[in-house]
Structure formats: structure tokens, C-alpha cells
Amino acid sequence: MRSPRMRFLAVAAAPLVFLAACDTGSGDDASSSDDAAATSAPGDDAAATSAAPNGDLADLGVDTDGDVPALTWDGEPFADGDLPFVAAQTESEVLTEGDGDEVADTHEVRVRYLTVNGSTGDELVSTFENDEAVTLDMTDEGIFPAFTEVLPGSNVGDELLMTIPAADAFGEAGNPQLGVGATDTMIFYMEVLETGEPLTQAEGEEVEPEEGLPTVETDGESAAQIDVEGVEAPDQLVEQVLIQGEGPEVVAGQTIRVHYTGVQLSNGEQFDASYDRGEPTEFPIGVGQVITGWDEGLVGQNVGSRVLLVIPADQAYGEAPEDDAAAETGDGQPPANPLEGEDLVFVIDILGAS
Template sequence: MRSPRLRLAALAAAPLLLLSACATDGDADQADQTATSDDAAATSLAPTGDISELSVDTSGDEPVIERDGSAFADSDLPFVVASTETETVEEGDGDAVEEGHEVRVRYVAVNGATGEPFASTYQNDETVVIDLSNEMLFPAFLNELPGRSVGETFLLTIPAEEGFGSAGNDQLGVGPQDTLVFFMEIVDSSAPLTKATGEEVEPEAGLPEVDADGENAADITIPEGADEPTDLVAQQLIKGEGPEVQAGQTIKVHYTGVKWSDGEIFDDSYSAGQPAQFPIGVGSVIEGWDSGLVGQPVGSRVLLVIPADQAYGEAPEDTDSETAPPASPLAGETLVFVVDILGAY
């Protein structure tokens, strides 16, 4: 059963590769107790090289990181560094990257233990966004990206204890003692949106009235005596100027949610002090969000009116059954949301 609090319905999701191996809140105490042994395990391999041995062949469709001018995988492995190191390959001439920016990049990542790539955005001609306000990022990204320029390419090596640490990352084939090697290209960098920005749109008549400043929970007034819509309504209030949200992306939003039945707020992101982030278009949140937000431009403010069958379902008829699963407190409710789309990654 999905929680009615949308920020708990799906955990924040940034590109897995760019997250550190931080413990969850529930594991924090245990992580503190074992930090010393974990760090020792992660750094038990002595350094075997440094970034000066590396170069990049950019003559093909995908950059190839080499060691001493030859295939990385054929070198004397493992490649282990003692500390984070960077080396500029080509200077950029665009805007400067600043702390807290959202930085759009392309990259190739190589496992220093095997010399083989384990992730690349070039294969599908993609970019990813590194949100420098996200404290869960590898420290290397938080420390080394600010001050660089759009258009710059550079090499970056990250020792195990500053990457995935003693846990490694089984999904990516990275072990607890593996150095990470990146070739990265800075495509764009900008301050993140904090509220909807774009062209105001006149809503259709008969919809809930919205008073929103983008800094506080919206004031939503349900039209008196109006029938609840039976179909999903996705009405732009502000049309953003960014790219359209695509299914499978992670979106960053501020939102306010009220019940049509009484107009009372049951959830909002503003009380948390920061936007919510979650996958969209993949069934991680209620159907009305997936259907109503995919295709909307980033920067938009969208009014969603979601019938119960696209929210938390109809209210159960038999509430006394011992075998029936507990219903959501919002079952049977038509829900109204005002959503500011701040990013899609």
C-alpha cells in the first residue's frame, strides 16, 4: 500500500553511479560504530599508480580511458590511488560551475581493479545531472566540480574509501577496494529552479482556484457545489521553458495536496523544507501523477485533479473484514495537487 505522503511513496533517486555509499537513516548508528573498520578494509590496498599515467582517446564515438598509452585492462592491475586526483584534458570556455548548481555531464567510468568500463552515458548519447546540493554525492563531485567551466573535460580518480567504500556496489561490479576512474565532460551548469518559472496559463473554468507563490504551500479553493471530476485533469497554470518530463526520469518537485471533499491539506513538500524527488512514469507514485506529469515541461506549475481510481482507489465496502488489507486514509477521495516541476533527470 502506497503511503499517502508522496515524499515517502518513493525514495529520492539520483543516478546510482553518482551516489556515495552512505548508510540509510536506520543504519546510521551501525555505520558510525563500524566506520573505523570499514575504512581500514576499504584502504587495505597500497597505491599502485596515479592520474598522470592516464590519458583519453576521443577519436571514436565513445571516449576511451587508457593507461600509459595502451588499453587500461592490459596494464598492471589493480590500479589504486591514495587520494582523489583530477587532471584537465581540455579547458572549457563556458559559464563557471558554482556550488549548489545542477551540472549536466557526460562521462565514462572505469573500475581500476579490472581496467574495464562499468558505466557510460556516451553509449546512448545521454547526459545526466549532478545536483551539487545533494550531500549524498561522492565528495569528489562536490569538491572538484565547482570552479570548472562548461565545455571542460577532465579525468578524475576516486579511492575506494571516498567512493562506494567497504560495501562496494554489486550492481555495478565495483568491489570494496576498487578505485573509480572517470572521464567527464561538463555540458551545462545552472542554478536549480526553486519554483515554477515560465508563461502563465489561464485555466479552464470550474476548476479549483489556486493562489501560489512557489515559496509556501499553495492555497487551493474547491469550487462550491461543483461535482467531482470523473476523469484526470492536468491543467498548466505556468508553462515552463525546460525539456519535457519523460517516463523513467527522476523529477524534483514542490507540491501541495488537498482533498476535494473538504479542501484540507493532507500533504505538502514545503513543510519538509526541500523539494521531493522520485521516479515518474514507472508506477512508483499514484497513477494520476504518472499520467499528469509525464510530458509537462520542466519549470511548469500544474494543477492535478485526480479521481480516486487514479489515486488511492475506491473506499472499501467491507471495513470489518479481518482478511481485507487496511485501506489508505485517502481511499475513495478525489485529490487535488498543485505541483511545481523543478527538474527532471
């Protein structure tokens, strides 16, 4: 029987192309759009008024015969069409109906997609090139309204086309960083791969830990109780899976979402726990943004896993200075991190990776 929870769901961390503007230049923010207009380059107003809608979603299609999908216009490669393609409003169409689970408005949805700028024909982003996918959180108010309106009610296996004017996504200024001008239209081809409720704790098969490691008691909803009595200081990183998740392996460069508890090996004192802040933590992994023990201990683990890490000081916050004099920097200040020289123990639930 299939679990109602999607076991291999990645973190709902949408790439920048999916993130809507914080304001659309309306209401109380009208002055900000006036400022933008005042500083725009000559000819911008003319371009804005000349970009009359000429694009019909019904004329678009997708060629899936090649190695990766390609957008078409009237059956020909999109870039060969009578550009620019300008849509009057956000629209969507189901090209192929899937028969998988239905997407709910509380779900995370794993998708592959291709995005093209309708004005230039340029490809903005494609996950098909490297056979990747991203996950969209339907409860995230920061992503495009088109996705939170269109995807709930769709099914796994659906293939969708969407046209989204830049103003509907980013506001009146568009998004120059992505190469999307104020009057451009973005065209999305999207495949719905998987859907399910977000993981809130590790889920999978329990694993019997090796002897001599810290013992762990946790309900997955609050900080873990970690007993370090009698545990020897490690001379290298120790990784122990406590629950084997069924999700994809974490890859260096991804952003992962975790719940965790950390204690000092020397005395078992808790120094940090994401549970105390009431929500999971997200960060890039395997790229030097966190301590080495996390980079090395979490890359290669599976989403859904609970992992025990015993980390020597040199892979945490560094070895302790040899004497008190060395403990101070050149300006007479003590080390910035009080965990310097401490071996650390973490229990980490990997809730997603994208």
C-alpha cells in the same frame, strides 16, 4: 539575456556510483572496520598490501572518435594496459577547457560521465551509451568529496579526468555492490554540460487555464490556495499547465523532485503539502510508486512547470465501497486510506527530474 537560473536543470539525484560511504572506518568507527577485517576472505590482506600505486593520471586519455568515449592508457585501449591501474590518491586533470558558466559551490551541475574500474578495466557506468546525464548537487555532503572539490570553479564545456581510490570514495571496504574492491581505483571521464542554482519553484511562461477548473493562488514559497467551488467531478484525469517550464520532459523511470499541494475536490480541504514539511519531495515517476494520476499526469511535462491535476478517485486511492459493509476488510478493519473514494486536486511544481 540568459537567465542566471539553469532552466533545464534536472534533480540533483546522483546515482549510487557517486554516493560516498557514511563512514570511512576511522575515529569512533574503527571497530566496524576491525569487524570487516575479521570477516574478510583469506588473501584479502595480501591483496591489499600488493596493490602498490602504479598509475599516473598523465598517462590516461580519452578516445572520442567512436560513438561513445573510451578510456585510453598510453594511447591504447585502457583494458589493454598493464592492469591493475592503482592511483595513490585522488587526482584530477582538465582535458579540454570550456568557456561556459563557472560552477559555484551552491550549484547543481549536469554532467555526462564514464567510470572504469582501474583494476579490471571493466566499465562500471556510462551515461554516454543512452545519451543521458545526471545532476550533482554541490551542497550534498553525500557525494564523493572529489566532485565537491573539483567541480566548483570549473566551467561548462570542461572535460575532466579523475582517479579516485576506492577508500577515498567508499571507505576501507570499497563497494562490492558496484564491483569496486577495497584496493581498486575508479577512473572518471566527465563532461560538464550545465550549471546553475537549483530550482525552488516553477519558472517559465504563465499559461491561461481552461474554464471550469479549480482556481489557484500561490507565491511558490508556501502551500497553494486552491478554490474548488463549482468544479464538477471529473470522469477522467485533467491536466492543466499553469506555468510552462523550459526544462526537459519528464520520462517514466526518472526520479523527480517536486513541491506540491493537495486538496479534496469535494470540500477543498487540504490534506497534504510538501511546503508544510519545509522541503521538496522526491520519488520515482511512471513506475507505479505513486498514484496513477501522478504517473500519467506528470510524465511528459517539462521541468520547471507548474501543473494542476484534477484526479478522479479511480486514479487516486480507489473508488469508495458501495456500502458500509464493503468498507471494511475481512478482519473488520476500515480501509487504510481515508482518501478512498475522493476526487483529488493537486498543484505541483516540477523542480527536477533525473
